[in-house]
Amino acid sequence: MELPLVLGDAETFAAVRDLLRRADYTEAEVARRCAVPSIYAFRTLHDGRAASTGVHDAFDALLHLFLDEEPLPRDAAHALLGDDGVASLRAVGLLADAEEPGHLRATVLLYPTRSLVLASDRTRWPGGEMPADVVYPAITQSTEHFVTMLPDAPCGDLLELCAGTGVAALLAAGSCTHAWATDVTERAVHFARFNARLNGIDNVTVARGDLYAAIGDRAFDRIVAHPPYVSSAELRVVFRDGGEDGEQVTRAIVERLPAHLRPGGALYCTCAVTDRTGHPFEQRVRAWLGGAGDEFDVFFFPQSSHDPRHYFLDRAIGGYEPWASLERRCDSFARLEIERVVYGSFVLRRRMPDAAGAPLTVRRRAARGATARDAERLMDREASLAAAAAAPDGERRLLALPLATSPRVAFALTHALVDGDWQATACHVHLATPFVVDADVAPWIAALLARSDGTRPLRDVVRELQDEGMAPDDADLGDLPPLVHALVGAGMLELREAREAREAREAR
Numbered sequence: 001m002e003l004p005l006v007l008g009d010a011e012t013f014a015a016v017r018d019l020l021r022r023a024d025y026t027e028a029e030v031a032r033r034c035a036v037p038s039i040y041a042f043r044t045l046h047d048g049r050a051a052s053t054g055v056h057d058a059f060d061a062l063l064h065l066f067l068d069e070e071p072l073p074r075d076a077a078h079a080l081l082g083d084d085g086v087a088s089l090r091a092v093g094l095l096a097d098a099e100e101p102g103h104l105r106a107t108v109l110l111y112p113t114r115s116l117v118l119a120s121d122r123t124r125w126p127g128g129e130m131p132a133d134v135v136y137p138a139i140t141q142s143t144e145h146f147v148t149m150l151p152d153a154p155c156g157d158l159l160e161l162c163a164g165t166g167v168a169a170l171l172a173a174g175s176c177t178h179a180w181a182t183d184v185t186e187r188a189v190h191f192a193r194f195n196a197r198l199n200g201i202d203n204v205t206v207a208r209g210d211l212y213a214a215i216g217d218r219a220f221d222r223i224v225a226h227p228p229y230v231s232s233a234e235l236r237v238v239f240r241d242g243g244e245d246g247e248q249v250t251r252a253i254v255e256r257l258p259a260h261l262r263p264g265g266a267l268y269c270t271c272a273v274t275d276r277t278g279h280p281f282e283q284r285v286r287a288w289l290g291g292a293g294d295e296f297d298v299f300f301f302p303q304s305s306h307d308p309r310h311y312f313l314d315r316a317i318g319g320y321e322p323w324a325s326l327e328r329r330c331d332s333f334a335r336l337e338i339e340r341v342v343y344g345s346f347v348l349r350r351r352m353p354d355a356a357g358a359p360l361t362v363r364r365r366a367a368r369g370a371t372a373r374d375a376e377r378l379m380d381r382e383a384s385l386a387a388a389a390a391a392p393d394g395e396r397r398l399l400a401l402p403l404a405t406s407p408r409v410a411f412a413l414t415h416a417l418v419d420g421d422w423q424a425t426a427c428h429v430h431l432a433t434p435f436v437v438d439a440d441v442a443p444w445i446a447a448l449l450a451r452s453d454g455t456r457p458l459r460d461v462v463r464e465l466q467d468e469g470m471a472p473d474d475a476d477l478g479d480l481p482p483l484v485h486a487l488v489g490a491g492m493l494e495l496r497e498a499r500e501a502r503e504a505r506e507a508r
């Protein structure tokens, strides 16, 4: 398939940027005019968007051409974008003559997303058949989830694998020393190079290759990837098909990670993976790291999960899988002992060589809206708790801290008639955001949580409850330190300063 975009000179790209800026072609403006919460919720007029902007100014003309994918009369394009504007868009291959006489059409999608404007392939194809190397749009909900789960902290060298448009590398360019974006298709590489120039970014190197093949033996401080992950009997569409179990590309990324990630660095990956009988994903991913497995902390943040039958039913209903192959596909998952297909993000942090304690393996369900900052805080908290626990009597020391119950915690007490007395017999604690935690605890823990307001050490609260006969005697409290450790790790108990800092952040 022809490559529509032209890697023109810096001056022409500056003129295109200027046109987009003057037209206010930003994510906020798309959201405002199209009455959507963000670019990720954008729908074309063709797909039934109610809010039509009409075509009255330069912004409307850009939206009409590049997001609605509609042809525009040449006269209107010149009147609204200016002769120079049309000329610069044509010079970099973004605009071409439409089949309809006297009209211009966009050759690609072009959209604002966060601080960037990106080009990817259009979505409507003659005959409806997508080319195998079609460039994936960076405004899908999956890419939104991917970039939302990427840290924005500065870093040295960053690598985006499976880069497509290069969205993550380009977003990170401002806060890292140098970024690489690699992809297996020539088409994606061409689009990512175009996007780097369009956005005036010159510290991103784009290269073509199968995963790490394009970067030789270079090592990085952060590696990010949003690989193809759809289970597919054949490999047809490169951005989508992840082999029989959907994990083919993800597994290859992890297997070769130890050769390319520096100590202290991390891989951030968003995709669908599988839990298998007796082998949840977080265990399997550590095994993929081979001999280097113990050098990594593993954090897995699932967002949704399906049993295999529902997974394939959804795909058949959506028209992505022939109904005739449903039983065969379910059988193949049964053979692989796949129990759940889980969509989410995972982080593999490479520990420093002198790190104390055993490597961490943590799985927490991410609520909608969970961000990279929430994940970073959770990972840091788990790491410092593990370091504290590794010290002699470490877990017991937590009881000396003035811990407060998070206002996000809810608990349900069950009462039952025991020997003629209504007694609390069970307690279920629940945290809904940013990570979902459910746990069954002894009923007296409800009183402990209710009285923990961060003004005195937890130990004093326990003593008070013991004096009132609500908590068991000292002799029975052996399970308490590990439970408090788990509640702190889950974010249910926190230091008051930590809570105040979080509330101040959220109020901003």
Ligand SMILES: C[S@@+](CC[C@H](N)C(=O)[O-])C[C@H]1O[C@@H](n2cnc3c(N)ncnc32)[C@H](O)[C@@H]1O
Binding pocket: 135, 136, 137, 138, 139, 142, 143, 146, 161, 162, 163, 164, 165, 166, 167, 168, 182, 183, 184, 185, 188, 209, 210, 211, 226, 227, 228, 238, 239, 240, 249
């Ligand atoms: C789901 S898209 C993600 C694109 C972009 N990173 C984003 O988040 O919008 C997956 C990308 O992986 C690329 N890809 C598939 N197999 C690959 C491989 N073996 N090596 C490198 N890239 C690959 C595809 O060409 C496609 O661009």
